[in-house]
Amino acid sequence: MDVPRDELERAVRATLSRQAATLRPLAVDPAGLAIRRANRTRRRRTLAGVALAGAATVLVSAGMAQFGTQAGHPTTPTVVLGDPRGATAAPAPDPMVSPSAGTARPLPGPGGPAVDLIVGTTLRTTQDESIPLGLGAVDRAQRVPDQGGWLVVGGPTAAGRTLVSMRPDGSRQALLAGAEAIAVAATGRQVAWRDGDRLTVAGIVGDRLVAVTSTAAPGPAVPVGFVGDAVVVRLDPTRPGYAVWRPAAGGLSAGTGGDVLAVYGTRPDGRAVGVVATGSPRRPCLALLDPARNLAATRTACGPVLGVDGFGAVSADGRWLLVNGRTGASKATETLLVDLATLDGTPVARRAGPALTGAVAWTPAGTAWYVDGRGWLVQVRSDRVTAGKPADVAPVSGVDPGGRPVVVTDVAS
Numbered sequence: 108m109d110v111p112r113d114e115l116e117r118a119v120r121a122t123l124s125r126q127a128a129t130l131r132p133l134a135v136d137p138a139g140l141a142i143r144r145a146n147r148t149r150r151r152r153t154l155a156g157v158a159l160a161g162a163a164t165v166l167v168s169a170g171m172a173q174f175g176t177q178a179g180h181p182t183t184p185t186v187v188l189g190d191p192r193g194a195t196a197a198p199a200p201d202p203m204v205s206p207s208a209g210t211a212r213p214l215p216g217p218g219g220p221a222v223d224l225i226v227g228t229t230l231r232t233t234q235d236e237s238i239p240l241g242l243g244a245v246d247r248a249q250r251v252p253d254q255g256g257w258l259v260v261g262g263p264t265a266a267g268r269t270l271v272s273m274r275p276d277g278s279r280q281a282l283l284a285g286a287e288a289i290a291v292a293a294t295g296r297q298v299a300w301r302d303g304d305r306l307t308v309a310g311i312v313g314d315r316l317v318a319v320t321s322t323a324a325p326g327p328a329v330p331v332g333f334v335g336d337a338v339v340v341r342l343d344p345t346r347p348g349y350a351v352w353r354p355a356a357g358g359l360s361a362g363t364g365g366d367v368l369a370v371y372g373t374r375p376d377g378r379a380v381g382v383v384a385t386g387s388p389r390r391p392c393l394a395l396l397d398p399a400r401n402l403a404a405t406r407t408a409c410g411p412v413l414g415v416d417g418f419g420a421v422s423a424d425g426r427w428l429l430v431n432g433r434t435g436a437s438k439a440t441e442t443l444l445v446d447l448a449t450l451d452g453t454p455v456a457r458r459a460g461p462a463l464t465g466a467v468a469w470t471p472a473g474t475a476w477y478v479d480g481r482g483w484l485v486q487v488r489s490d491r492v493t494a495g496k497p498a499d500v501a502p503v504s505g506v507d508p509g510g511r512p513v514v515v516t517d518v519a520s
Contacts, residue, residue: 220484222468222476223250223257223515226505230257230273230515238277242269247466249516251295257515258282258298258311260289270298272314280314288329290338293518299330299338299352306330308338308354320354328359331417334373334398347384351401364402367394371428372421378405380421380428380447382413391415393428393445393454411443411456420467420475420516421447427489429475431462442477442485444492459487460498468516482511 224231225245230238244262251258251272261269270283270291283289286300298316299308306328307321325342332339334351340359342348349364368391370381379396383404386392392409396402412433419430428445434456444459461479468476475487479500486499503512 220476220486221470221472221474222517223248224484224503225259225513225515226503227507227510229505238273238275240271240273241279242271245513247291247516248513249291249293249295250518252518258291258295260291267302268300270300272311282311282314282316288331290330290332292333293516295518297333297336299333301329306338306340306352306359308352322352322354322358325359332370332372334379335377337398339370339379339398339402349381349402351398360401366404367396367402368415369417369419370396370402371417371419371430373398374421374425374447376425380425382415383407385409393447393450395450406450408450408452408454410453411445413443414440418463418465418467420469422469422473422475422489423471424473427469427473427475429459429463429467429469429477429487432456434458442487442498444487444489446493457492457495459492460485460500465511466514466516468514470517476514478512478514482506484512484514 221233223233225240225248228240228242228245230240230248232238240259242259242261243264245259246262246268247260248257250256255275257273259271259273261271267285267287268283268289269281270286270289272280272282274280283298283300286302289298289300291298296311297308298311299306301307301324304324305321306324307319308330309316309319311317327344328340328342328350329344330338330352331341331349336353336355338352338354340350340352342350342364347366347368349367349370350359351364352359366383366385368382368384370379373379374395377398379398379402381394381396381402382391383394383396384391385394385404385407386409390409391413392407393413394404394408395406397405414431416431419428421428426447428447430443430445431440432443433440434443440462442459442461442463443456446455446457449455461481461483463477464480465478470476473489475489477485477487479485481502483500483502488498492498506512
């Protein structure tokens with residue numbers, strides 16, 4: 108063709124430029140290949156994780172079954188079993204301000220109280236130490252002598268109650284969360300709670316719950332305490348009636364506990380001390396209850412007018428009962444010190460102090476400590492009360508308006 112050289116060169120250059128600008132598909136797509144390999148790896152890891160989780164579940168279930176040899180329905184409660192992430196280190200305890208510093212705590216007795224107190228969010232010990240709890244409202248607390256720490260039950264919240272193990276260094280471990288009601292044995296080695304429609308009991312070993320066993324909860328039944336290894340259950344918080352649950356025997360027993368109005372503790376012989384409705388017309392009377400027969404009354408004694416609000420406690424030696432009630436022509440409710448050695452006849456009850464509104468802590472020396480309706484700390488000495496002398500009452504410093512201190516109980520109580 109008669110084409111000038113310069114035009115032919117331009118045409119060749121244009122053709123080569125168009126070919127260079129056109130993207131040709133690669134035989135192998137590196138990015139797509141990498142993505143497909145990553146997806147296959149992720150699927151393999153997911154399947155392996157599911158298999159491992161299933162194996163772990165089987166192993167844990169087998170271990171719990173081996174621990175919990177009692178009869179009952181094993182459950183998976185909302186608990187933390189020694190999870191290191193649940194242990195929170197708190198600052199080391201700071202010494203409390205001494206009386207000489209001008210901010211003394213006006214507590215009864217020359218040496219201050221013989222029990223620990225929870226004031227607000229701080230635990231005040233008998234050694235004049237202050238330990239921040241790092242918790243909200245506290246309902247109850249008790250010492251754990253074996254470990255030198257405390258078990259603290261949180262107050263009711265929308266998320267339920269909590270059980271926390273506090274250590275002397277201020278660190279803490281959550282043992283239980285989301286429970287509707289919690290009852291801890293006086294020894295600190297067992298706990299029972301209600302979660303949903305189940306009643307559950309477990310042993311406490313260190314900062315772990317072991318041998319977890321549960322049973323169906325009839326109606327609104329809640330655990331309220333222990334008699335030996337058995338759980339004392341209140342069948343309906345608004346009506347009379349208690350039952351005993353022995354996890355080794357299965358579900359709750361039924362029968363004779365329907366007349367029981369309140370249970371205050373146990374004596375060294377294993378019998379519980381409570382109040383039953385008896386007589387005609389029916390009235391509340393003291394009773395010794397047999398846990399082996401579902402709290403059947405083995406002895407009753409009537410005399411003082413006793414309250415049935417559930418506040419009260421038996422001394423460690425089983426001799427004394429501190430309980431709300433009235434004596435003589437008095438119309439006001441106050442605390443009575445009842446001599447349980449007089450149950451063969453008319454019980455001897457003496458006026459001891461203002462009415463109980465919470466836990467009672469008995470010391471081995473026969474002294475009871477509690478908080479009254481004003482939030483003041485009350486010290487009741489059995490020898491002084493029997494001699495006709497009143498209890499010592501004094502306010503506690505550092506209590507917020509409307510707040511109330513909590514007395515920490517001990518194994519002695």
